[in-house]
Amino acid sequence: MDPLAKLEQIDMLQRLGLSYHFEEEINNLLKGIHSSDFGKDTWKDNLHATSLKFRLLRQHEYWVPQGETILEEARNFTSKHLKDFVSNNKEENYLSTLVGHALEVPVQWRVPRVEARWFIDLCRNKHIDLNPTFLELAILDFNIVQSTHQQELKELYRDISTKIFLLLTVVDDTYDSYGTLDELERFTHAFQRWYYGGNTPTFEEYLENGWLSIAAPIVLVIAYVCVTNHVTEEAMKVMEQYPSIIRQASIIGRLTNDLSTLPFELEKGNVPTSIHCYMNEFGASDAEARQHIKFVIDETWKQMNKDRVENSTFSHTFMDICTNLARMTMWFYDGRDGFGIQYQCKTKDCASLLLLNSIPFGHEDQDD
Structure with a gap:
């Protein structure tokens, strides 16, 4: 794989909640990218590649040097144009859904397991071009982890x-x-x-x-x-x-x-x-x-x-x-x-998705 393809695969594994299975491989890949590309502008002509590399390296605790003021300006500029993109593409397609989701709350601020469930359901519903093995593994893994959490909850009460x-x-x-x-x-x-x-x-x-x-x-x-x-x-x-x-x-x-x-x-x-x-x-x-x-x-x-x-x-x-x-x-x-008021449906619904309702295999519009 070329470096960008590697980063995209790491990002996909994180979104699907699978990256913890491949921590050593991911760290080795990012370490190689960081050491070989440190201080260079080899990806400067590809904004997607540059931003993805920057985010993943910082998420994995490689402090990539960059002026924070420049990042603020870039965020303000891109947010404005991405909001325009979402407003002009109101049909529920995969890309506009992802962009709208990112504009609501940065990925770094989101609860990983909540995000994994949301993204898996999105992939099942939108029929995106995703390696089916990845999706099947993500569903299987989510259901296994959910079953483990159910057992842990019983023990935690004691x-x-x-x-x-x-x-x-x-x-x-x-x-x-x-x-x-x-x-x-x-x-x-x-x-x-x-x-x-x-x-x-x-x-x-x-x-x-x-x-x-x-x-x-x-x-x-x-x-x-x-x-x-x-x-x-x-x-x-x-x-x-x-x-x-x-x-x-x-x-x-x-x-x-x-x-x-x-x-x-x-x-x-x-x-x-x-x-x-x-x-x-x-x-x-x-x-x-x-x-x-x-x-x-x-x-x-x-x-x-x-x-x-x-x-x-x-x-x-x-x-x-x-x-x-x-x-x-x-x-x-x-x-x-969502914590102190008991009738908040969003909290209850999310708890059910994480801890009670397993993910069926296949797309949502198919008979499971």
């Missing part, structure tokens, strides 16, 4: 770390959604001085406290202990300070939650969120505050991506857990409270 997570969730959601000041007087004393004393914090003050106020940092520390074979005293001292990758994942969770649950929490009379604090500090409108918070989320993702490359303290497994937690919160709070 696991102590799960009980800790559930306790944290109950406390956090009770405070956010159902607690009254009388019932939670001690728990909310500090926040009462913020809100009812008229001392609304600045946006930065809120952020410094807000990312610690959710369960994410504690959950990630527990996850680190669970997936690390030999936990050293030095490593735990590092974890006590909440390293950058934990901090960034928690900030994304906090701000994404604020963007989606603000109306509900204001109705309940809860403490200020990041939107409220930004509006109060800068005299901004609700729309301006939300735009700034989306900018902060975007910048935080950049730092997380950089942390994955520069931080050699943690295993790839743990860094994947941090990244996936951020992805999960972005999905849960995608314009809705």
